[in-house]
Amino acid sequence: MVRAPFYDKNGLKKGAWSVEEDNKLRSYIQRFGHWNWRELPKFAGLSRCGKSCRLRWLNYLQPDVKRGNYREEEELMIIKLHEELGNKYKLKWSMIAASLPGRSDNDIKNHWHAHLKKCTKKNPTISKMKMLSNEACQHDVDIARKTETDSSVSSSPSYQVQESSQLPLEPSSSEFSYLSFDNAPLSGINWTAENSLATLETLEQSFSDFWTEPFVLDNTYIQNNYPESLANGGFSASQSCYNEGVDSIYEAMQEIENYQRINEDPYLVN
């Protein structure tokens, strides 16, 4: 089903991911977040490029990611949104993904090319699509169209979105509570099929804000589980990782690894 693993000329592994690699990546991101995709594989002990890690995390390993088994309403939503966003918006698949909690843009895109594209070609005037277009979504589409001529429309707080690509919000253990997305523009937003679409301009605004938000670490986990010197020095509390030099992070990582070896940290994944 997938490419057989192989190594390119730079020594980077390509192709299908092994269970061990998945575990390494998942474990690393749940503990430290993805502060820098390019550097991440080095620290996580993976012979992969950053892009590959990012893709694997977003499309497969991220908590709550749903795969396959598309419900009818989800498919209708995809068709509908694709119709509306298709040629207008750059972040088409991401925006569609935002309307389907748990679905990744890549997964939706694949589903579109594999199933839905043919359906819409065979039957471009599906009655249910019509119904959606004319009733459930009309309000939002109108707003979106209005936005094209009136950029001053403010985003409505009543629309609620779950960002598909955000980091684990609810790690299975409270020990992973170091990730803070309280300030993420999309958090707390509930984006459902029932109330159809949030306004497109709201989405776009949310996205633009979201991607520019620095990744913020909370040191709860580190302070509770690691020596004070690491908690205070290695990863400072609520400090943007963008401000951290790679070297200092690497030093902290080494200290952490030493600590793990000494204390047989249960979270250490080999």
Added chain:
DNA sequence: AAGTCTGACAACCGCCGTAGT
């Protein structure tokens, strides 16, 4: 049973936008 075709999907690649220097 063997060969071919098709569907499904994980993963890669290239391009572009943005931020930092």
Added chain:
DNA sequence: GACTACGGCGGTTGTCAGACT
């Protein structure tokens, strides 16, 4: 303003399993 590095997106490819002949 120019350049560079990085993150992210959309399009495409590669491969396998099952269906079909």
